[in-house]
Amino acid sequence: MTVHFETDGAVAILTIDRPEVSNAIDGPTATALADAFRRFDADDSLSVAVLTGANGRFCAGNDLKSMMHDDPARKIRVEPEGDAPCGVTRMLLSKTVIAAIEGHAVAGGLEVACWCDLRVAAQDAVFGVFCRRWGIPLMDGGTIRLARLIGQSHALDMILTGRGVSGEEAHRMGLVNRLVPAGHALAEALAMARKLSTLPQAAMRSDRMSCYEQWPLDARDALLNEFQRGMATIKCREMVGGLQRFASGVWRHNPPT
Helix, strand or coil: CCEEEEEECCEEEEEECCHHHCCCECHHHHHHHHHHHHHHHHCCCCCEEEEEEHHHCCECCECHHHHCCCCCCCCCCCCCCCCECCECCCCCCCCEEEEEECCEEECHHHHHHHHCCEEEEECCCEEECHHHHHCCCCCCCHHHHHHHHHCHHHHHHHHHHCCCEEHHHHHHHCCCCEEECCCCHHHHHHHHHHHHHHCCHHHHHHHHHHHHHCCCCCHHHHHHHHHHHHHHHHHCCHHHHHHHHHHHCHHHHCCCC
16 A cells, blocks of 8 residues: 555544655545545545645656556556546645645645645655756646745745745745654644644635635635635524634634634
């Protein structure tokens, strides 16, 4: 198994485990990763997922040797429809995914990290479009998500030069949401995931989805979509319990962090 699926209460923990190639993704691993996230999204008992890599490394991208493998089952899938080369990066889940990044998140690994909703990284983590040096283009959303996350100027700096970016610089750019000492990324990501899993989920998922759906829409349609999603959330009556908790005043003794 190259992708492990574990649960911790309402949190799913997915681990890419190919340490001999720095957790690079070949064809079967891409399929396993996509299937694992479909499993997570379909499980009503799970609210948040954490994606990480084994042995202190996140993901070195696509396994370049597998691209030249004689066995077509090992090769990366490169098709315009269906799952992406890295498996997950064309998927839009209904729930939150947090990346816990130690070591390298480069090439396709960077694209997978950008696909996640939030990123927790170690100070000595390394981000980069390392496939630049091999003449391999980004095909898992990197040119799109990098620009949306950190702006065109920072994105082009990384995309054109292919240089390595430290965890600290990535944090300054806005690519990383939380920066932690080396070895603590998974623990911090799990703490964040557990916290998010305790919050009312319907409104959170509605707001998250509106953030993604607004990109191809003009302002009027985006606002209408947000309103319609909000009304649907109100009708599920999750808000009633929230209003009751607010009125009770209990929240004053346990403010959000």
